[in-house]
Amino acid sequence: MDFFEKAYAIEQDNRDELKHFRKQFAIDDPNLIYLDGNSLGMLPKATPERIQKVIHNEWGRKLIRSWNEGWYERSQEIAAKLAPLIGAKPHEVIMADSTSVNLFKLAYAVLHLQTGKKAIVSDELNFPSDIYLLQGLVKLFGDKHELRLARSHNNMGVSKNEIVEKLKDDTALLTLSHVAFKSSFMYDMKEITDLAHEKGAMVLWDLSHSAGAVPVKLNECNVDLAIGCTYKYLNGGPGSIAFLYVREDLQEKLVSPIWGWFGQKDPFNFRLDYEPADGIQRFLAGTPPVLSLSAIEPSLDLMNEAGIDNLRDKSLTQSRYLIELCKHFLEPLGFSLGSPVKDRERGSHVSIRHPEAYRICQALIDPKTGGKSVIPDFREPDNIRLGITPIYTSYMDIYEAVMQIKTIAEQKLYNRFSLQKGRVT
Ligand SMILES: *Cc1c(COP(=O)(O)O)cnc(C)c1O
DSSP: OOTTSHHHHHHHHHHOTTGGGGGGBOOOOTTEEEOOTTTSOOOBTHHHHHHHHIIIIIIIITGGGGGGGTHHHHHHHHHHHHHHHHTOOGGGEEEOSOHHHHHHHHHHHHHHHOTTOOEEEEETTSOHHHHHHHHHHHHHTTSOOEEEEEOOSSSSOOOHHHHHHHOOTTEEEEEEESBOTTTOBBOOHHHHHHHHHHTTOEEEEEOTTTTTTSOOOTTTTTOOEEEEOSSSTTOOOTTOOOEEEEOGGGTTTOOOSOOOGGGBSSGGGOOSSOOBOSGGGGGOOSOOOHHHHHHTHHHHHHHHHHOHHHHHHHHHHHHHHHHHHIIIIIGGGTOEEOSOSSGGGBOSEEEEEOTTHHHHHHHHHOGGGSSOEEEOEEETTTEEEEEOOTTTOOHHHHHHHHHHHHHHHHTTGGGGSOSOOOSOO
8 A cells, every 4th residue: 555645545544553542632623733733632422421520529518628629739649640641750740830830949949959050041042931040040159150051052952062061060051841842852861861860950841842742751860950831731621730859859858939829838737837748749839720620630530541651552663654644745845854763863743844834824714715724833934834743643644644745845825825924833
């Protein structure tokens, strides 16, 4: 059978051992292909019912009694279901705040501990919010730290040597995105963590683009700290609560800069002196958003059932397939690959580049273009990100999306779209 024909995609879907999981998601528009699960994951069918229960039974009927019947422990319980996906012990993870706020809390705690060291290292491929937070921290600590960003030799990935150049004995903190949001480049977590430890630096990984897509081994790699969001591959819903991880032995050494009552040793004794809770609880600030927290559980149950290693295997087979289709059908039309070709250097999305990327994205999304509506996303200056979410993406999704991109580029169907960009791309 010809690899480049539709029949191949159909056959792969038939053989896919995870294919039944797709039915667990709300996919009710047969003319929609969703390839943006790396920005906002789809809705699991079980989630609305779960939230309804929390609203009607727990909030509606039991009212405030629910705090003693499950709400208080919920952050910890949800975190325990996330822990196996990121290779951590349950008591090393907690659901809290947003990814940005968690970065702030943990990076602050490190700078406060590592008083003799005056450098922070990251890279220029990192998510801008992470960099802004580091810039803000430098100001907050009185402009005494130097923020050094490792450069990328090819605008796609950062080599080990490019990190080594920036890591010196003065480094308090190395913080990186495990998978880069634009190119999907993925670091070797163990190798980079070891390098930083050799220099006495602590390491904080942002797992926003890897949690739920790539098996992360925080304990095995001896990682100090990690953060990440739950609305991407973890399908927790828009703005769902984020997570943070602090290695067991560091929990007593680090103190959150936000001394809220949920991080206090015994919040309900209402003492006026703050004493941080033992363990991971101390990184909480205030009351958790119970509705949003509960919404994450159905997806985590599906992820654990599917198994993160199986999800990764499927993601890799699918991204290799996508890359081959792009080479065959799209490179002749002026596209180039914006993601690493080596499996071990790539997360779960594939970026393709084209000078007209923005308008091609508009044409893909607009149902008036003809064919199915395809939702990827656009990242400056010329990236179309095609997100593979192995728990629900099919081979046909990938095949049809590539065919649609081909048609749009060949016939220049993007010409009728404006170059003016919307607020959210
Ligand atoms: C998505 C993402 C975030 C999001 O942060 P929020 O606080 O949820 O807005 C942070 N870092 C990275 C690397 C991301 O990909």
